[in-house]
Amino acid sequence: MHLLIPAAGSGRRFGADRNKLLLPLLGQPVLAWTLQAADQSQSIAWIGLIGQPRDREDIETLVNALHLSTPVVWIEGGRERQESVFNGLQALPADAQQVLIHDGARCLATPDLFDRCSTALQTCDAFVAAVPVKDTIKQVAADGTIAVTPDRSTLWAAQTPQGFAVESLLRCHRQGLEQQLAVTDDAALLEAFGLPVHIVEGEETNLKVTTPADLAIAELILKQRQLTTAIA
Numbered sequence: 675m676h677l678l679i680p681a682a683g684s685g686r687r688f689g690a691d692r693n694k695l696l697l698p699l700l701g702q703p704v705l706a707w708t709l710q711a712a713d714q715s716q717s718i719a720w721i722g723l724i725g726q727p728r729d730r731e732d733i734e735t736l737v738n739a740l741h742l743s744t745p746v747v748w749i750e751g752g753r754e755r756q757e758s759v760f761n762g763l764q765a766l767p768a769d770a771q772q773v774l775i776h777d778g779a780r781c782l783a784t785p786d787l788f789d790r791c792s793t794a795l796q797t798c799d800a801f802v803a804a805v806p807v808k809d810t811i812k813q814v815a816a817d818g819t820i821a822v823t824p825d826r827s828t829l830w831a832a833q834t835p836q837g838f839a840v841e842s843l844l845r846c847h848r849q850g851l852e853q854q855l856a857v858t859d860d861a862a863l864l865e866a867f868g869l870p871v872h873i874v875e876g877e878e879t880n881l882k883v884t885t886p887a888d889l890a891i892a893e894l895i896l897k898q899r900q901l902t903t904a905i906a
Contacts, residue, residue, distance in 0.1 A: 675717045675718050675719060675720075675772060675773075675774060675788075675792040675795070676718075676719070676720045676722070676766055676767065676770045676772065676773045676774070676840075677712055677718050677720065677721045677722070677773070677774045677775075677776060677788070677835075678721075678722045678724060678749075678759065678762040678763070678766075678773060678774070678775045678776070679708060679709070679712070679721060679722070679723050679724065679775075679776055679777070679778045680724045680751065680755055680758050680759060680762070680775070680777055680778060681693070681695050681705055681723055681724060681725045681729075681733065681751075681778035682724055682725050682726045682729075682751030682752070682755070682758045692729075693725075693726070693729050693732075694779065694883060694889075695708075695733075695778045695779060696729065696732055696733070696736075697889065699781065699883075699889060699892055699893060699896070700893050700896050700897065703736055704778070704779065704781045704883055704889075704892075705733065705736060705778050705781070706736060706740060707781035707782070707896070708776070708778050708779075708780065708781045708783070709721070709723075709736075709737065709740060709742060709746070710740065710742070711781075711783050711784055711785050711788065712744065712776070712785075712788055713740075713742040713743060713744045714785040715785040715788035715789050715792070716785070716789050717788060717789045717792035717793070718744055718774075718788055718792070719744065720744065720745055720747070720767065720770075721742075721744055721745065721746045721747070722746075722747050722749050722762050722765055722766065723737070723746055723747065723748055723749065723778075724749045724750075724751045724758045724759070724761060724762045725748065725749075725750070725751055726750075726751050727750060730748060733748070734748060747765070749761055749762050749765045754856075755858070756847075756850070756856065756857060759775060759847070759860060760847045760851070762775075763840065763843060763844050763847060764844075766840060770840050771839065771840055771841075772795045772837065772838070772839060772840060773837070773838055773840050773843065774788065774791055774792065774795075774835040774836070774837045775834060775835060775836050775837075775838070775860055776788075776834045776835040776836075777834045777882060779882045779883045779884065780833065780834055780880055780881070780882050780883075781883060781892060782877075782879050782880055782881060782892055782895055782896070783834075783835070783877065783880050784877060784880075787803065787835070787876065787877055787880065788835060790874060791803060791835045791837050791874055792837070794837060794872070794874045795837045795838075795839075798870075798872045799838065799839040799842055799869075799870075800836075800837065800838045800839065800842070800843075800861065800864050800869060800870065800871045800872065801836065801837050801871060801872040801873065801874045802830075802832050802833070802834075802836045802859070802861045802871055802872075802873060802874070803832075803833045803834060803835050803836065803873075803874050803875070803876035803877075803880070804830035804831055804832045804833055804873050804874070804875070804876050805830065805831050805833065805875065805876045805877070805878055805880075806829070806830055806831075807826055807829040807830060807831050808826075809826075810823060810826055811823070811824055811826065811829060830873055832859060832861070833876040833877075833880050833882075834859075836859060836860055836861050837874075838860065838864070842864065842869060843860060843863070843864070846860075846863040846864050846866075846867050846869070847860075847863060849863075849867060850863050850866070879895050881895075
């Protein structure tokens with residue numbers, strides 16, 4: 675399985691002065707945890723790491739220090755995530771028929787999740803890892819009042835990895851560019867063009883590090899995993 679990891683963020687929303695994926699998390703950069711989980715997967719055979727030129731030296735130094743068994747290829751990112759993923763798709767090996775896309779900031783994904791997602795692509799052409807929503811969600815109108823309360827039983831919180839047939843995802847990206855569609859994840863492109871996208875159950879701990887609070891929570895989860903492993 676081929677894997678693309680968008681890692682081209684600036685750290686603005688986090689409040690950092692650099693790419694948040696290079697910030698320390700329990701002794702290693704955030705990105706190191708993502709890469710090691712992918713490397714420990716039984717199904718991932720190639721990793722494309724999409725980043726900005728300013729981070730290339732730091733990220734390549736990190737990759738070399740990890741001594742991963744899975745080959746990692748550097749791909750230059752774009753101005754936005756959508757453009758970065760499109761660059762990544764065009765840089766895939768010529769024989770790539772399926773691809774997983776996983777945000778570098780979701781550093782708690784497990785090797786098992788990568789493997790389950792790879793297996794899912796044997797029976798569908800597109801999926802999103804997601805978990806059922808636990809909270810009651812309120813849709814709010816422009817004036818600040820509640821417009822509607824959606825049925826929680828039909829709501830899922832999207833995560834990554836997301837998986838696709840390469841040909842269909844590339845086609846949707848090109849059509850999206852032509853129509854100037856702006857989306858926050860790749861599944862939304864397929865949805866916009868009427869293609870079915872399935873759900874693969876994700877992991878409750880598969881959070882995205884977006885704020886300093888998320889980083890603190892990620893550290894607690896990793897410490898608990900290490901403790902559990904030591905006891906076992």
